[in-house]
Each structure stands twice: as structure tokens, then as C-alpha cells.
Amino acid sequence: MNAALSQLRPAGASLRALALLVALLAVFFIALGRFSPMLALDNIRQAAPLGVVVLGQALVLMMGRLDLSVGATASLANIVLASVFAGDMANLVPALAATFGAGLLVGLANGLMATKLRIPAFLATLASSLIIAGLIIFFTGGSPRGSVPAGFRTITEAWFLGLLPYSALIWLVLLLGVLVLVHFTMLGRKMLLAGANPVAARHSGIPADALVVLSFVLCSLLATVGGILLSAITGMASIGVGNAYTLDSIAAAVIGGAVFAGGVFLPLGAVAGTLILSFVQSLLYLLSLPAAAKFIVQGAIIVLALALANLRQEKSS
């Protein structure tokens, strides 16, 4: 029991990200001029789509790879969901099936390119994001149709008991899901091992390549969930609506202490990183800075987070 509990203790990097989040929240409310927990919860509701995407990115990072196609995958989910739904709740099952099917294909393609074709993952996923973007414009002719019915939009617009947005609940459930997968199942332990040292894993009889494919499939499916949640917020199909998630998810994972060498999984850090990005964005909006400032702040955050992590590492070694 004690051993199981010790696995639940969050890593230092996650705690630092959480501390940063608390500090940022203080700044946010001071800039706002009042304390409003409802506003914070609403921010969480809007951050949920990205938060789910980041969980997937964290899984791929754990395997020592990088997925630069999550944004395109989320955009694809939006287009497929809205067009199959066509605004009618009766199409719920085919819409979800088609959307997840598309996500599954993207993940499989990414995983197979990164393992069987031995293409570096970031280039394989960069290429697949280009192909997905081309396919979206080709099939929609640049003006996508369809919409998400109001009934389905309750998953992001309604609140559970008026206290917690449903989208935040979905985020929480998926967070617990990956947490249990990585820390409490044999499959997840093997993934973590294979990410930390693929050669040793292979020598121990762990199918490292298959687990990499699995991580890409899970990542694409989570990016699809992110795209679905985003579609529920916007309610309509639009080209490239999720594209920003690629950079956002990497930034959030990095703030949460992700390591690019693999073998580290910090789900709590990933959540804190997502919320930090989301509140920074709200803060920029509050200070009425131009939208372009978001990119600059994001790039600066990535560099700063990695630089701080590197300096800390050098000090300790």
C-alpha cells in the first residue's frame, strides 16, 4: 500500500508548476480587481480541450517522441464531427464513430511512420499535419459545412450540479485514466520503461516499437477528444480551428516539467501547464494586448521553462 501511495506523490517539477499557477492566479485576480472563483472555473472550462490534448502530448513525450500533428488532428475532429452531425442529435453515434475513426487513423499513421519507416517522429508528424490540412481543404473546398447540435454542446456549456463544468469533469476523468494507465497497469509501466530506455526495454522483451505506436494512437485519440470539446464550445465547423494546439500543447507540457529525452510522465504538471497558459492568455486579454503577443509570450515561456529546468539540473549534478 505504501509503495502504491508513494507513486502518487507528485514530482517536484509538477509542484513547481502548481506553485507558478497559484502565483499567476493571484496576479490575474489583482489585475481583474476582484476575486471570482466562477471566472476561474469558466477559464478551466475553456482550457479543457487543450488540457486533454496535452495529456496525449505528455504520453508521446514519455516515449521520447514529439507529436507536431495534434493541432491538425483536433482541427480534423472538428470538421468530421460537424459535417457528420449536420446539426442533428440523431447522428450522435455515426458522428462520434467517424471522428474517433479519423483520429485513430492519424495516430496509426504517425506511429507506423515513426517506427516501421524510421522517420524521426517530429518530421513524420509535421508531414502528417501538412497532409491533414491539405485533406481538410480538399474535401471541404475551403468552406466547411455542418454544425454541432445544441444537445451535444451541453458537454462544454453546461455545469455539473451548477458547480463544475462538464468539460472539466471529462478532463479530470481522462487525467485519472492516463494516470492509472501509466502508474498502475503493466502496459503503462512497460511504456514508461520503453520511453526511458528503448534498448534496455527491447532486451527485456518489451515490444518498444509497438508501445510507441500505442502512444501515438492514444495521443491522436486524446487530440480528437480535444477537438470534439472545442467543437462543442464553438458549435460549428471551421478550418484550422485547433491548429494552435500543437504549439500550445508543447508549451504546456514543457511548463509542466516534461523532459524531451523521454521516460518521464508528469500528468499533474501537464494540467498545471495548461491552466498557466490559459490564465496567461486571459491576462493578456485583460491587459488588452494584441493577439500577436500570445505567440511571443508562449515562445518566451517555453525558453524560460526549459532554461530554468536545465540550470536546476546542472546545479544538482
Place this chain on the structure above:
Amino acid sequence: MPWLKGSIRFNLALGLPALVLALLVALVVGFASEDFLRPGNLGNLVNRIVPLGLVALGEAIVLFAGRIDLSVGSVMSLGTAIMATASAGLGWLAIPLALAAGLSCGLATAAGVVFLRVNPLIMTLATSAIVKGLTLLLLPSPGGEVDYLFYEAFFGMDEPLGLPLYLILAVFLLAFVVLGWSRFGRSLYAVGSDERSAYANGVPIARVDFVVFGLSGLLAAAAGVIMSIRILSGDPPVGDPYTLDAIAAAVLGGVALQGGRGNVLGVLVAVVALVLISNAFNLMEINTNVQAIAKGLIFVLALVFFMRGKAGAVAP
């Protein structure tokens, strides 16, 4: 050619598949379309080769040293934005201004890689975001103006044998000689082949980082300047596809992603091949969206068939 020996000959040979591909495409398109050999089309080809060639050269130089630069597209866009906003007031001085901005972007990337020890892949992704933000602050939407005088001075009458062709040939020849026979050029390959051994043998790694990323930024900005002269305006997203195109050209031209392999002449031939393929699509009047999909597939194929070494060698 006895002076063309050892690793230089080996690296030149890596570009042979690209040469074969370029010749094949040229032959097929030449026979299939009467428009291909018209001076207007040839001039158009050269005009397209120049920006991609400059970006791909910068990317290749970074790859020789075993790094990668994912910010070249954004820096190129920044170049067009600076030209579009500053050339009306500053005239010709806008060009050195844009080049200096590109150089600064590259040096900032190198500073992050050298002093903050951030992985080049992630560092250039971050630079790319920052540069994109700066570009959008400068020019929120496509527009601005670049005077037609610039176009006349640089592209002339769009004839194939003009200033653009001489410029790109001169730049690549210079790079060929410097990378092949100068101390700096060889140290770059040394770092790309084996950074530890290079360091142990006294190669200044930090200086190599500053030079390769600086050159990459400078060349990307130069491509932006030329692009803005071609479209007579600035365009914030215009450079985005060039990052992948540049890497594709380098890989097709025989450059290894893990560094130390390849030659700039191979890259030039690969650029010509890629431009010829896109020209063939245009002459066959294929939908531009299908072209985008085809480009992605060609890129994957290029990586599968021309990539040397294992995946994972260039983590992540």
C-alpha cells in the same frame, strides 16, 4: 578531378539521386507540356528556385552541424513584413534592415542553444512562435507595399538568365567552396559527425552554433526579402510551408538529419527537382489543395528513401 576527393566526393555523390530525379521530371514535363520550355515559364522557375534555395541552404548548413532549425519559415515571413512596412520610407535600406532582423533571430536561437542549453528543435520552435508574434505585430494581415522598382531591379523582365539566377548560383558556389575547403566549413561537418570528438579536438562548438543559426536566419530573411519583392507586399503566413520544404530539399539532396553528411550542391539540385515537380503540377492544372497533399506524401517518401541513419538519432 584529383582535388575533388575523399569526403567531398562522397558527399557530392549523395546528391546524385536528386539530380536523376530533377532530370527525369524535366524530361517528362518537357515532353508532356509545350509551355515548359517557354522563356516565361523558365523565368518563373528561376524565380521560385531562389527563395526556396536560400532557405534550404540555411537549413542544410544547420543540418550539417547536426542541429535543426524549425524557425526558417517564420523568419522568412518576418522578412516580407519588414520589407512591406519599411521599404516605402527607407527605400533600399529596408533590405539590410530585414537581413539584420533575420540574423538577430538566428543569433537569439543560438544563444538559447548555447547558453540556456535548450534542445535546438524546441528552441527553434520557440523562436518560431516569438518571430511569428513579432511579424503579426508589425503586419497583422497580408498587405503593405513593396515598390515595383524593386521588382524591376531584381527580377527585370523575368527572363531565365537574369540577376536571380546569377545570385542563387553565386551563393551556392560560395557555400560549396567555403564548406568544402575552409577551416570553418570542415569544423561544421566535424561537429555534425561527432560532437564529442570535435570538441576534444578543439573545435569551438559554441561558435559553430552561432554561425550556423546566424546564417540560417540571414538566408531565411533574404528569402523573405526576395519573396516580398516578388509578391510586392508582405504576408505573415507566406513562409510557413517553407520550413518543411527546406528540410525536404535538404533530405532529398542527401543531407543526413543527424549531421555530418551531404553537400550544398546536392541541396541545390533537390530544390530544382522540388520546384520542377510543383511546376509540373501547375502545368497539368492540378488543384493546389491536391498539391499540398502530394507535397506531404513526397516529403514522407523522400524521408523514407533518402534518409540516412536511424530514427531517434535526431531525438525527439
